[in-house]
Amino acid sequence: MxxxxxxxxxxxxxxxxxxxxxxxxxxxxxxxxxxxxxxxxxxxxxxxxxxxxxxxxxxxxxxxxxxxxxxxxxxxxxxxxxxxxxxxxxxxxxxxxxxxxxxxxxxxxxxxxxxxxxxxxxxxxxxxxxxxxxxxxxxxxxxxxxxxxxxxxxxxxxxxxFDNKEERFNRLISRVKGLEPIPMAVAHPCDRESLKGPVMAAQEGIIEPILVGPESKIRAVAEEFDIDISGIRIVDTKHSHESAALAVTLVRTGDAEALMKGSLHTDELMGEVVSRANGLRTARRISHVFLMDVPTYHRPLLITDAAINIAPTLEEKVDIIQNAIDLAHILGIPDPKVAILSAVETVNPKIQSTLDAAALCKMADRGQIKGGTLDGPLAFDNAVSIEAAITKGIKSSVAGHAEILVVPDLESGNMVAKQLEYLANALTAGVVLGAKVPIVLTSRADTAETRTASCAVAALIAHANRKKSGA
Missing domain, CATH: 3.10.129.10 (Hotdog Thioesterase)
Known part of the structure; x- marks a missing residue:
């Protein structure tokens, strides 16, 4: 207000x-x-x-x-x-x-x-x-x-x-109220926040966590920080590598419908996810989306990819965008407005991201990307500010109203997302798409609330997957 x-x-x-x-x-x-x-x-x-x-x-x-x-x-x-x-x-x-x-x-x-x-x-x-x-x-x-x-x-x-982050958190959690909790394998939850997050999500009725990690360490963390894990299944492992492998196996065998990163390194978990022999690959490129509720912006923001693909190619960006569009549909955005970001809003042969943006927009025109309205290249200011777009003479249904921000590379995307989280008090959730199940992939610095919010998004995806499979 x-x-x-x-x-x-x-x-x-x-x-x-x-x-x-x-x-x-x-x-x-x-x-x-x-x-x-x-x-x-x-x-x-x-x-x-x-x-x-x-x-x-x-x-x-x-x-x-x-x-x-x-x-x-x-x-x-x-x-x-x-x-x-x-x-x-x-x-x-x-x-x-x-x-x-x-x-x-x-x-x-x-x-x-x-x-x-x-x-x-x-x-x-x-x-x-x-x-x-x-x-x-x-x-x-x-x-x-x-x-x-x-x-x-x-x-x-x-x-x-007025900015009530708790109210925005509760609004997101309310979207999964009444839905059946989904079984989620949590890989190596061996510190306070990575254990508290799934436990909070379980208390909210969002997930049924399966804690995969050294049982003695998990119980020690629970006792130290007074986290109630009674009644939660624990799969004992020796170390983080085994935690990642067993968590992925639980998904592959159908014991879990989603996967969550604990206190292990991202590479350990994603190495098991992308394994050609025993991983969770699909035909789609795996990518990450930050879902952000920014109090100073009038729409939800999906930022991709800021965690998985370091310097995606044009072909990889097609899947990255399609993954984000599919998530927007699940979140109730029927025709998401997709801004392909660059440093400028005109095509410049010396800036590869502007060439990719132009190609991606034409690919959308040809039906190679479906379900959203694309425009680019757009600079960040005119993607989210209609005043900036008007000042620069940009006529676009996306400019000033973007719901999906497609960043040129991981570095720029990560900076944008973290700036919104720490400087604009954005409520943040993070999820990996393009695998067989949604994967909650949060930073080791993320709070239990961020992890719980991410579980809510993963639960919405899992329920959408159930509907697709007719389960």
């Missing part, structure tokens, strides 16, 4: 200018984020107003505004309109007649009732009516009115942006 304070002139009414019966009004509509902002400012996190589940069990059966939200609007009128700057509040009495609900439009009217010449005090009636003309707050205020005229421009207030 952005609260934009527009500049305007503020002019007061002095004691001598005010006549009995004079009044001023202000109208505001209550939004859900107004309640959050008021709670943040005051520290009043009464569950009756900030917890929807609790509020629905209360007297009003829904979230309502803090009572003093309306009271604060009275102060707004007093301080900015009537009497305005220079006003000092001496006394106030308010009666709260009925709740203010999200979506209600409140009109606050302040009316001069009495004046006292000896001390320049004024008593004012205060009335707040909702959109139905019913009073929600009424009362009176005594103020010391200004005696000198003030006319000045209102101070510019910064934009306020």
């Amino acid at each position: 952005h609260i934009n304070q527009q500049q305007r002139m503020i002019v007061n009414r002095t004691f001598d200018e005010i006549q009995i019966g004079d009044n001023a009004s202000l109208t505001r509509t209550l939004h859900a984020d107004d309640i959050k902002l008021f709670a943040i400012m005051t520290g009043d996190v009464n569950p009756a107003v900030v917890d929807p589940e609790f509020a629905h069990s209360g007297i009003f059966r829904e979230v309502v505004a803090h009572g003093m939200w309306s009271g604060s609007l009275i102060s707004t009128v007093l301080g900015t309109q009537f009497p305005g700057p220079g006003t000092i509040l001496i006394d106030q009495s308010l009666h709260f007649a009925r709740p203010v609900r999200v979506g209600d439009t409140i009109t606050i009217t302040i009316t001069a009732k009495q004046k006292f010449e000896h001390n320049k005090h004024i008593i004012l009636d205060c009335l707040c009516l909702n959109q139905d003309g019913l009073p929600v707050v009424q009362g009176s205020a005594e103020v010391l009115a200004p005696t000198q005229k003030v006319e000045r421009q209102a101070m510019h207030m910064p934009d306020v942006t």
Whole structure:
């Protein structure tokens, strides 16, 4: 949410200018984020107003505004309109007649009732009516009115942006609620985050983890960090290489429908995955997608490939894009907008990524890439900013609205993804596509929450695979 304070002139009414019966009004509509902002400012996190589940069990059966939200609007009128700057509040009495609900439009009217010449005090009636003309707050205020005229421009207030990462996490997790947990082989979960992640996902009902690794080490980690692994199957191994091999074997034999990297190195796990003899290859090139929920961007972002293919060829990029498009469909994006990124938005024979972008777009025109709308080359700015695209004269249905960002190489993709995660507070999930099953491939630095979010994406893919196979 952005609260934009527009500049305007503020002019007061002095004691001598005010006549009995004079009044001023202000109208505001209550939004859900107004309640959050008021709670943040005051520290009043009464569950009756900030917890929807609790509020629905209360007297009003829904979230309502803090009572003093309306009271604060009275102060707004007093301080900015009537009497305005220079006003000092001496006394106030308010009666709260009925709740203010999200979506209600409140009109606050302040009316001069009495004046006292000896001390320049004024008593004012205060009335707040909702959109139905019913009073929600009424009362009176005594103020010391200004005696000198003030006319000045209102101070510019910064934009306020709300970012609730926990809420975004819960929104992703809610997408798999009600689905049957999928069995997932977890290779070598031998540190805190790599063990806590699958356990959290199991507690959320997303997966049924099979922990593959040295049992004594796994139990020691669980005990040290108070992670409850009771009832979770453990397959004992001697070392990380064996953990990777056995985890892949569990998938190949049908005991697991997804694979997850633990605290071993990526090369160990992926070496087993791509093994021609005993791996999980398909006809499709294996690639990685970062799914990112960025609070400052209006769409979900899929970034590919930032973890598997170091410097993909044109042919490999076809599979990388198709993998991402197929995932977008599973996530409910029927015609994803795909931006082929480069440093510039024009074809330059000296920059290979621009040549690849042009070729990929033409291949999509010819049906060699299906299910999405491609455009490129596009620089990062005009891929995600419609203002940047307009400024540069780019006419494109993708520019400014990209949902899939196809990066030139692993280095650039990894930098973009990590910048969004650490500088823009993006919620991140990572999954490998193109193998027989989805693979949760997270960084060793990733938190348990990131791993759980990645499990949710893998679960959606696994259920989509079930539908394809008719299971």
